[in-house]
Amino acid sequence: MPIFRWEQSWNPLRDLEREVDRLIQGVEFSVQGIRMPRQYPAVNIFELDHEYLITAELPGMQVQDLELTIANGVLTLKGHRNPPVIDDGEIAEERFRRQERTFGEWQRSITIPDRISDDRLSAEFNEGILKIHLPKLEEEQARQIPVSSGE
Amino acid sequence: MSRQHSNEDQREIAHPEQYVFTPPIDIYETDAGLVLYADLPGVSVGSLELQVQDNKLTLLGKVEPQIPEGARPLHREYEVGNFLRSFILSGEIVHSEIEAKLANGVLRIFLPKAPKAEPRRIQVNTG
Numbered sequence: 001m002p003i004f005r006w007e008q009s010w011n012p013l014r015d016l017e018r019e020v021d022r023l024i025q026g027v028e029f030s031v032q033g034i035r036m037p038r039q040y041p042a043v044n045i046f047e048l049d050h051e052y053l054i055t056a057e058l059p060g061m062q063v064q065d066l067e068l069t070i071a072n073g074v075l076t077l078k079g080h081r082n083p084p085v086i087d088d089g090e091i092a093e094e095r096f097r098r099q100e101r102t103f104g105e106w107q108r109s110i111t112i113p114d115r116i117s118d119d120r121l122s123a124e125f126n127e128g129i130l131k132i133h134l135p136k137l138e139e140e141q142a143r144q145i146p147v148s149s150g151e
Numbered sequence: 152m153s154r155q156h157s158n159e160d161q162r163e164i165a166h167p168e169q170y171v172f173t174p175p176i177d178i179y180e181t182d183a184g185l186v187l188y189a190d191l192p193g194v195s196v197g198s199l200e201l202q203v204q205d206n207k208l209t210l211l212g213k214v215e216p217q218i219p220e221g222a223r224p225l226h227r228e229y230e231v232g233n234f235l236r237s238f239i240l241s242g243e244i245v246h247s248e249i250e251a252k253l254a255n256g257v258l259r260i261f262l263p264k265a266p267k268a269e270p271r272r273i274q275v276n277t278g
Contacts, residue, residue, distance in 0.1 A: 042229035046222035055217050057192035057229060059256035084177065084188060084259075091179050100175035101190055128192035128256015129217055 040106045041077070041130075052134040054110065059128035060101075068123055068132065075112050075132070080105045170232025174212070184244070184263040191234050192256035193217060199253060201260070203246050209237040210258065 041056040058066070060081050067078040083103040084091060112134060120135045177188045191199070194212035202209045212234035240246070243264045250261045 039228075043226070044218075044224065044228060045226040046218050047225050048219065048222050052225075053218060053222060057256070059190040059192040061255060084179075084186075086181065095179040095181070096177065097180060097185070098176055098178040101177050101188065102175075127195055128190070131217070 054132040174234040187260040189258045
């Protein structure tokens with residue numbers, strides 16, 4: 001029997017959206033806001049034999065302005081991008097002939113699979129591309145459970 | 152994963168599609184000239200071509216594949232491709248003194264303006 005919840009009535013499509021998200025993402029990863037435009041940064045996720053690889057384009061970012069944290073199976077990427085300056089001062093709006101690039105703070109969270117070796121995570125940042133390596137845990141041995149007769 | 156899916160992946164690797172993107176830019180003006188910034192993630196000094204011909208500045212940034220062979224895509228939000236954009240330079244730019252610098256996937260080009268000639272008083276003599 002369906003149970004109607006008042007607080008959800010304003011967004012009847014939410015459950016459907018969640019379901020679609022789940023289908024798109026497969027079982028392993030869930031990326032928040034997959035169908036929302038302008039989630040920054042865009043990420044690609046790949047699987048290799050021994051690891052998962054997440055890549056993101058972050059042009060103009062400095063390594064020291066990037067922060068990666070992992071907690072409870074959620075990887076959070078955080079950073080800020082500073083706009084160009086003239087002589088350490090902000091560039092006056094009227095000097096611009098074109099402004100297409102974006103600046104400021106950003107944050108993104110990605111749920112990662114359980115079978116990741118947290119302490120062997122590594123990341124590299126080159127030419128504006130961030131690569132995060134998530135090594136897979138080695139397969140655990142199947143463990144025999146002895147069954148004793150009650151006596 | 153289904154068999155059909157893995158066939159698709161193989162085809163992608165065998166014939167990678169060539170994407171060409173227009174990079175986002177900023178241009179601002181200073182007293183000395185114009186400064187142009189372009190976001191070119193994945194472009195290195197060796198894979199960037201900058202060319203001035205006639206009055207046109209063209210930048211072409213080639214991007215190498217970012218992932219090792221055999222990586223299976225699980226989730227894709229952006230495509231990888233080359234960057235191409237060109238600009239018409241105004242007559243006051245001194246082509247021979249254009250400077251470019253590439254760092255962290257951002258190209259900065261300085262386009263110096265020719266110094267304006269000082270107004271010169273012309274002496275008028277009576278005949």
